[in-house]
Amino acid sequence: MGLTEPDPTDEVLRALAEPRRRTILRLVAHDELSAGEIAATFEVSRTAISQHVTVLKNAGLLTERRAGTRRLYRARPEGLAGIRAFLDEMWAGALDNARRLAEAERGLSDDVEAERTG
Amino acid sequence: MGLTEPDPTDEVLRALAEPRRRTILRLVAHDELSAGEIAATFEVSRTAISQHVTVLKNAGLLTERRAGTRRLYRARPEGLAGIRAFLDEMWAGALDNARRLAEAERGLSDDVEAERTG
DNA sequence: GAAGAGTGTCAGTGCCTGCTAACGTTAGCG
DNA sequence: CGCTAACGTTAGCAGGCACTGACACTCTTC
Numbered sequence: 359m360g361l362t363e364p365d366p367t368d369e370v371l372r373a374l375a376e377p378r379r380r381t382i383l384r385l386v387a388h389d390e391l392s393a394g395e396i397a398a399t400f401e402v403s404r405t406a407i408s409q410h411v412t413v414l415k416n417a418g419l420l421t422e423r424r425a426g427t428r429r430l431y432r433a434r435p436e437g438l439a440g441i442r443a444f445l446d447e448m449w450a451g452a453l454d455n456a457r458r459l460a461e462a463e464r465g466l467s468d469d470v471e472a473e474r475t476g
Numbered sequence: 477m478g479l480t481e482p483d484p485t486d487e488v489l490r491a492l493a494e495p496r497r498r499t500i501l502r503l504v505a506h507d508e509l510s511a512g513e514i515a516a517t518f519e520v521s522r523t524a525i526s527q528h529v530t531v532l533k534n535a536g537l538l539t540e541r542r543a544g545t546r547r548l549y550r551a552r553p554e555g556l557a558g559i560r561a562f563l564d565e566m567w568a569g570a571l572d573n574a575r576r577l578a579e580a581e582r583g584l585s586d587d588v589e590a591e592r593t594g
Numbered sequence: 595g596a597a598g599a600g601t602g603t604c605a606g607t608g609c610c611t612g613c614t615a616a617c618g619t620t621a622g623c624g
Numbered sequence: 625c626g627c628t629a630a631c632g633t634t635a636g637c638a639g640g641c642a643c644t645g646a647c648a649c650t651c652t653t654c
Contacts, residue, residue, distance in 0.1 A: 368495055375493035376642085377486055380562075387566055393601060406643050408602060427600045427651045435567050444498070445560060448505055449553050494612085511631060524613055526632060545621045545630045596654085603648075610641075618633070624626090 366418070367440045373417035374441075378402075379410050383419060387433035390423075396431065484536070485558045491535035492559070496520075497528050501537060505551035508541075514549065 373379055378400065385391055385399060393411065397404040411431060414420040418437040423430045491497055496518065503509055503517060511529065515522040529549060532538040536555040541548045 365495070368493075371489065371498075372493045375486075375490045377483070378642090380489075383566060397601095402642090403644060404601075405603085405645080409642075412602085424650095429601065433566065438563055438566060441559075442563060445556055445563070448501060448551065448556060496612090520612090521614060522631080523615080523633090527612075530632080542621095547631065597652100598654105599650105599652085601649080604646085606645090607643085608641105609643100611639085613638085614636090616634090619631080620629100621631105622627105622629085 367444055369417045370419065370437060370441055373413050373419060376410065376413075378407075379414055382407070382410055382414060383433055386420065386431045390430050390432045392428045392430050394428070485562055487535045488537065488555060488559055491531050491537060494528065494531075496525075497532055500525070500528055500532060501551055504538065504549045508548050508550045510546045510548050512546070 374383075381399070382396055385396060393408060394404070396411065397407040400407055411420065415422060415431075419434055420437075421432045421434050423432070492501075499517070500514055503514060511526060512522070514529065515525040518525055529538060533540060533549075537552055538555075539550045539552050541550070
C-alpha cells in the first residue's frame with residue numbers, strides 16, 4: 359500500500375492543462391467517437407492521441423465502450439465536479455476577501471474622517 | 477508584432493495545474509499576504525515561490541500591491557471566469573450527449589443486440 | 595486458423611518546467 | 625552615502641511530459 363495517493367483534482371487539472379486533451383474532450387462531449395475518428399482530427403500520430411485519451415480516462419474525464427474492434431469514447435461530466443468545487447471555493451474566498459476590503463475601507467474612512475474633522 | 481498570442485484559458489489552466497500554485501491561490505484568496513509570508517508557508521526556497529507567484533500573476537489570477545519594500549498579493553476571481561465558461565460549455569455538451577444517448581436507447585435494440593450477440 | 599483492420603503499449607528522444615544558488619534592485623534608516 | 629531588509633531575476637540542472645516508431649493485442653472474416 360505504499361502507493362502515492364493521487365489527488366483527483368490534481369490529476370484532472372493536469373489533464374486539462376493540455377490543449378489537445380481539451381479539444382478531445384470537446385469532441386467527445388458533443389458526439390461519441392472512436393479512437394480513429396478522434397485521431398483523424400489531429401495532425402499528430404495516433405499514438406500520441408491514444409496516450410492523451412489514456413490520461414483523460416485515468417483522470418475520470420472519459421468513458422470507454424468497446425464495440426467490435428473499435429473503442430468508443432464519451433465525455434464524463436461528473437469528472438469535472440471536483441474542479442467546479444475548487445473554483446467555487448476560490449471564488450467564495452475571493453469574495454470574502456473583497457468583503458474584508460470593503461470593511462477595511464469603511465474603518466479606514468473613519469480614521470480619515472477623524473483626521474479631517476479633528 | 478509576431479508575438480504568439482497566448483490563449484488565456486490555456487495559461488490559466490497550466491497555472492492551476494501546479495499543486496503549490498493552487499495552495500498559494502487559496503492563501504491569498506482568504507487573506508492578503510506578502511511574498512515572504514507566502515514563502516514561509518512552504519518548505520521550498522523563496523525563489524521557487526516567487527516564480528510561482530509570477531506565473532499566477534501573468535495568468536491574471538493574482539494582483540500585486542507594493543507597500544514599502546514588501547509586495548502584497550491578493551487573489552483575482554475574475555481570472556477564473558474563462559475556466560468557468562469552459563467548464564459550463566463542457567458540461568452542457570456532455571448533457572446534450574446524455575440526451576442523445578437517451579434518445580438512442582429508445583430505438584437502439586438493433587445495435588445493442590448486434591453488440592451482445594457478437 | 596490465417597489475414598487484416600482497429601488500437602493499446604513500450605522504448606527512446608527533445609523540449610518544457612520546477613528547483614536551487616548567486617546576483618541585481620528598490621525602499622527605508624542612520 | 626553606506627547598510628540592511630525584502631524581493632525579483634538569471635543561469636544551470638534534474639525530472640517530467642509530449643511525441644514518434646516499432647511491436648503486441650483483440651476482434652472480425654474467410
